[in-house]
Amino acid sequence: MTVPNITLNDGKTIPQLGFGVFQIEPENTKEATLTALEVGYRHIDTAEMYGNEKEVGEAIAESGIPREEIFVTSKLNNGFHEPDAALENGKKSADLLGGYTDLFLIHWPIATVIDFVPTWKSMEELYRGGIARSIGVSNFQAHHLNRLAAETTITPAVNQIEVHPYLTQDELRAYGREHGIATEAWSPIAQGLVLDDETITRIAGAVGKSPAQVVLRWHIQRGDIVFPKSVTKARVQENFDIFDFELSDGDMTDISSLDKSHRTGPDPDTFDYVPA
Numbered sequence: 495m496t497v498p499n500i501t502l503n504d505g506k507t508i509p510q511l512g513f514g515v516f517q518i519e520p521e522n523t524k525e526a527t528l529t530a531l532e533v534g535y536r537h538i539d540t541a542e543m544y545g546n547e548k549e550v551g552e553a554i555a556e557s558g559i560p561r562e563e564i565f566v567t568s569k570l571n572n573g574f575h576e577p578d579a580a581l582e583n584g585k586k587s588a589d590l591l592g593g594y595t596d597l598f599l600i601h602w603p604i605a606t607v608i609d610f611v612p613t614w615k616s617m618e619e620l621y622r623g624g625i626a627r628s629i630g631v632s633n634f635q636a637h638h639l640n641r642l643a644a645e646t647t648i649t650p651a652v653n654q655i656e657v658h659p660y661l662t663q664d665e666l667r668a669y670g671r672e673h674g675i676a677t678e679a680w681s682p683i684a685q686g687l688v689l690d691d692e693t694i695t696r697i698a699g700a701v702g703k704s705p706a707q708v709v710l711r712w713h714i715q716r717g718d719i720v721f722p723k724s725v726t727k728a729r730v731q732e733n734f735d736i737f738d739f740e741l742s743d744g745d746m747t748d749i750s751s752l753d754k755s756h757r758t759g760p761d762p763d764t765f766d767y768v769p770a
């Protein structure tokens with residue numbers, strides 16, 4: 495069972511399947527991350543906002559797996575967009591995660607609160623200093639990305655956005671492809687919402703896989719990067735076992751046609767939450 499790698503626009507590679515730790519309590523994060531590493535995951539997606547970077551770092555250190563064999567992403571929290579705070583917090587995340595982050599993202603554009611262009615210039619500095627080995631953004635719309643293209647030097651390696659069968663994001667994914675920005679799909683199973691969908695359960699029955707496996711496989715065949723979250727060991731394993739079957743073109747089209755522009759999370763154009 496080999497997880498394919500995706501090559502980013504800076505030449506680095508990222509495993510296409512990872513493990514997400516959003517909403518895992520800090521006290522459960524070390525165990526959950528160790529379970530994922532035992533199953534075979536080598537890509538972990540965390541964030542300062544999740545409050546569990548330290549525990550992810552501890553799990554990696556305890557796992558006995560060399561740090562360089564694990565790809566770790568973290569994200570700049572919304573309260574740290576001032577350029578100096580961005581630098582400081584990029585270094586903090588790196589320290590907690592074994593000395594560097596493989597990928598560091600601006601978590602949200604929060605463009606109604608503060609201009610993200612100076613923040614991105616700090617991200618570029620973190621990249622040049624090797625503190626973040628790749629840099630990218632999350633929840634950026636095309637108009638945000640256009641500003642970075644016009645006013646900064648480095649093209650983000652990834653844009654991490656909400657994508658699942660009820661929100662297929664084909665336009666923004668196409669923008670990414672045209673500009674060399676890989677798409678990472680967050681909440682890939684829409685936090686469970688799509689698993690009872692008739693089309694998905696029908697296909698799952700036909701291919702002999704679970705609904706979650708079918709949806710994750712759909713993402714993989716579309717070429718996006720995914721990192722489902724689970725604190726349930728059997729599901730962590732199940733979500734990893736998606737490389738021994740293929741969906742037909744018809745199945746792919748049927749799943750994509752479930753799109754109804756349904757967000758489970760905030761709208762990036764209006765989200766302006768900044769922690770106190």
Ligand SMILES: NC(=O)c1ccc[n+]([C@@H]2O[C@H](COP(=O)([O-])OP(=O)(O)OC[C@H]3O[C@@H](n4cnc5c(N)ncnc54)[C@H](OP(=O)(O)O)[C@@H]3O)[C@@H](O)[C@H]2O)c1
Nearest residue numbers: 514515516539680681682683684685706722723724725726
């Ligand atoms: N950049 C952003 O703004 C952003 C926003 C949201 C998420 N993310 C990232 O994306 C990752 C994944 O998104 P997510 O955690 O929101 O949602 P998700 O992975 O789509 O769904 C997680 C939920 O589905 C359940 N689940 C997992 N595998 C399952 C399976 N095989 N069968 C049935 N249920 C299953 C989990 O339950 P149990 O845990 O109880 O098993 C949990 O309730 C996050 O952890 C985070 O790393 C990023």
